[in-house]
Amino acid sequence: MSKAARREARERIKQQRLAEERKRKRNKILVIGAAVVVVALILGGGYFWFASDRDGGDTEIALPPQTLQQDGSVVLAKEGAQAPVVEVYADFQCPACKQFETASGSTLQQMAAAGEAVVHYRPVSIFALQPDPISTNSLRGAAAARAAADAGKYVEYNDILFENQPVEGRPGFAVEDLKKWGEEAGITDPAFAERVDAEAAVAERFAKEYAPALVQDAQQQMSDQQIGAMPVTDLIAWGDENGHDSSFLDDTYVQQVLQATTDVNARYSGAQAFSGTPTVYLNGQKMGDEMYSASGLRDAVAAAGPGEVQSEPLESGDGAEAEEDGDGGGKKDGDAAEDENEDASASPEAKE
């Protein structure tokens, strides 16, 4: 082989290598480009899909009538609507409840306005025995919402409370704010502010003085597990027999929301058992994750038949009378519930 031929061969090989190198570089750019496109499609498409299935903000709609019930719950339904009943059990301090309200709250209201659903708001307090301020926020919020129901503005107030939910463990739902939000919701009756003040004092006393002393005493005689499994109202009844006077709770909205929490644990058992908040029942059947998306909720409701509201309306709009039969109301509320009560051995104080 001549020198020239050898040089030529070397040159050819070099060119070949360079060409391959170029091809590899090009392929690499193509591969990275393809990967970027895949990621962008998934992120963009997925974001659009999920975001469009959320209510996102408060679309102003004309609300149908809201009817205060004897047990302090509120039914939002078009006049004479025969539709599936959606029961919403929520604690105003529970973060997942806020997410539920944000994702699905206005869809519920729209369906109620259209007569497609009967929405039954049932505030509870699963945090009553938690450390302050979680407990006080929960109770103060729920009691204020109940006071707003006296003025016929529960649903509006419910939305405002969830928008302003304090971070768990931080102070929030300040009395002054609760009053101001009442005005924002359109409440003009001065009785609202008075009631908020009074209930805030009760919530404070319950969570900071009464409950800690009661729990401490109960721990002498029961295991933490037993206490945890006990409805708070049962613990209160135990306290009354053991030197913890609970009369300051009589006829208060704090007491009513505690009763409502006990009642839901008795009302549902087995697969339908109340399991913390938010729990949503469609005609008495517990809903799954579909409740967190507007379309999932709509589809489920559309597939369900008309249901029955499991409580009696409070005949007069007078709040004072509500308290009269408040205690009885709590029990009267579930004729069916009471029968279930016996076999409802499910652990009541579900954790969130």
Next chain:
Amino acid sequence: MDSTDNTTETAPGGPAGDAPAPRSRWAAVQPWVTLAARVALAGILGYAAYSKLPVALSIQSVEAYDLFPDPVNEFIGITLPLLEFALALLLLVGLATRYAGAATGLLMLVFIAGIVSAWARGLNIDCGCFGTGGPVAPGETAYGVDIARDIGFLALAGIVMVWPRSPLSLDRFAGLYR
């Protein structure tokens, strides 16, 4: 960057007498190690993404860290499971393996930073890494375990990033990392 990817066997320039260096055991095993790391990470990320849904609860998990305003929490809460899913897909099919591994490692570093910050601020939350996060009772936090687990995942991502060469990958199909 990928000079190590070019092993001598396919190099056209070396038909001459220099004997190929004896392939180390690692060189033989490495592609399978990387494949295992890829598939494991893909499974972990895919499950993490799935278990975060519905997005309303994913947003709640982000909110629990108490780091950002609500709109940012919402954006992260929706995007994060999607990003995890996208990375899982890339790792599973082996597309842009090195970069997918690097991105996964970066994500793990961000997660670890987030958990450390929650720990340092004394928050009582579930990290929301798998399933729904949010507040838990004091004493029920598991920050140490969460961080150790994420460091393990970070190591897997590191393997994929440093040695992207592996069988059953689109990269190989495209002539990369042979």
